[in-house]
Amino acid sequence: MIKLNEKILSSVINKRPQNSYKGMFGRVVIIGGNINFAGAIIMATSAAVYSGAGLVTTMTSKANKVALNQSIPEAMYVNYKKINNNINLIKTADVVLIGPGLGTSQTSKNILQQVFNIIGKKQVLIIDGSAITLIANDNLQLPKANIVFTPHQMEWQRLSGLDIKDQNYLNNKVKQAELKSTIVLKSHRTEIYTNNNCFQNTVGTPAQATGGMGDTLAGMIAGFSAQFNQLDLAVAAAVYLHSKIAEELAKERYVVLPHQIIQKIPYYMKKYEKK
Numbered sequence: 001m002i003k004l005n006e007k008i009l010s011s012v013i014n015k016r017p018q019n020s021y022k023g024m025f026g027r028v029v030i031i032g033g034n035i036n037f038a039g040a041i042i043m044a045t046s047a048a049v050y051s052g053a054g055l056v057t058t059m060t061s062k063a064n065k066v067a068l069n070q071s072i073p074e075a076m077y078v079n080y081k082k083i084n085n086n087i088n089l090i091k092t093a094d095v096v097l098i099g100p101g102l103g104t105s106q107t108s109k110n111i112l113q114q115v116f117n118i119i120g121k122k123q124v125l126i127i128d129g130s131a132i133t134l135i136a137n138d139n140l141q142l143p144k145a146n147i148v149f150t151p152h153q154m155e156w157q158r159l160s161g162l163d164i165k166d167q168n169y170l171n172n173k174v175k176q177a178e179l180k181s182t183i184v185l186k187s188h189r190t191e192i193y194t195n196n197n198c199f200q201n202t203v204g205t206p207a208q209a210t211g212g213m214g215d216t217l218a219g220m221i222a223g224f225s226a227q228f229n230q231l232d233l234a235v236a237a238a239v240y241l242h243s244k245i246a247e248e249l250a251k252e253r254y255v256v257l258p259h260q261i262i263q264k265i266p267y268y269m270k271k272y273e274k275k
């Protein structure tokens with residue numbers, strides 16, 4: 001198990017070339033946010049935008065359109081019930097994140113299944129929150145893609161069948177190999193299982209134990225995977241930075257809120273970019 005430290009940031013976060021344009025930093029599609037969970041999709045979207053993703057489109061409930069545009073005008077909106085009119089948007093994305101606030105209704109399940117049908121094997125597909133629960137509950141077949149799951153311990157129990165008490169290194173590794181995906185197993189010291197590596201986070205604080213913290217991490221992972229080479233390392237860097245910022249903020253705060261972390265992402269990326 002490789003213990004993560006600051007070096008992961010400076011090895012992953014590239015300095016931007018002078019002649020950069022948005023197309024060089026990835027097209028991200030983020031899908032989720034039912035009528036009750038506007039917050040989850042707004043936090044995930046904001047985290048991806050503030051992490052530097054070149055172009056972000058959010059597919060969510062129509063009910064969230066105004067809130068999304070007001071909270072994060074840099075992101076584009078599509079009604080998530082109109083996926084079939086927007087197949088090309090998903091096909092041309094570098095990274096698709098599905099699940100934050102998606103819910104587990106029949107509508108949510110249809111959306112997930114449509115995305116699975118469209119996604120291609122070269123794309124990165126990040127699966128979070130309700131989407132993990134839907135796959136576990138209905139034993140959905142996974143598409144061929146570069147899949148990253150971001151479960152908390154109960155979501156991992158649902159997906160892997162491992163009780164929380166049995167979620168140890170060896171058992172997790174076996175399940176990761178079966179799923180042939182990257183697993184970001186979230187806890188106070190998150191572990192990342194990939195085909196070739198296993199990382200453990202070394203930072204983070206109980207001040208992070210608040211709703212929306214995982215939605216924010218999922219958005220950061222999307223933003224990092226869209227821009228930086230080597231998926232495993234990009235995921236590890238996003239996990240580390242999310243908790244690193246929280247730890248710094250927690251020096252002066254009892255709780256750290258997701259939007260406070262999001263605001264700080266560009267400052268910390270600048271601080272740790274490759275010299």
Ligand SMILES: NC(=O)C1=CN([C@@H]2O[C@H](COP(=O)(O)OP(=O)(O)OC[C@H]3O[C@@H](n4cnc5c(N)ncnc54)[C@H](OP(=O)(O)O)[C@@H]3O)[C@@H](O)[C@H]2O)[C@@H](O)CC1
Binds near residue numbers: 038040099155
């Ligand atoms: N503002 C918004 O829009 C927000 C929207 N959200 C969206 O809500 C959707 C549902 O996600 P979810 O995580 O809230 O619910 P679910 O999957 O049922 O898991 C909870 C169950 O698991 C258990 N549990 C055990 N260990 C655990 C652990 N380590 N970490 C966490 N839970 C643990 C836990 O046990 P208990 O707390 O009862 O002890 C409980 O029984 C999802 O799409 C998400 O994106 C949220 O992000 C909030 C902000």
Ligand SMILES: Nc1ncnc2c1ncn2[C@@H]1O[C@H](COP(=O)(O)OP(=O)(O)O)[C@@H](O)[C@H]1O
Binds near residue numbers: 203
């Ligand atoms: N005590 C803690 N110490 C460090 N990190 C924590 C702690 N509690 C929660 N977190 C982090 O907060 C996030 C919680 O994710 P999740 O349960 O999916 O939240 P949500 O779905 O509400 O957004 C994870 O990244 C987890 O590592």
Ligand SMILES: [Mg+2]
Binds near residue numbers: 128129214
């Ligand atoms: Mg979550």
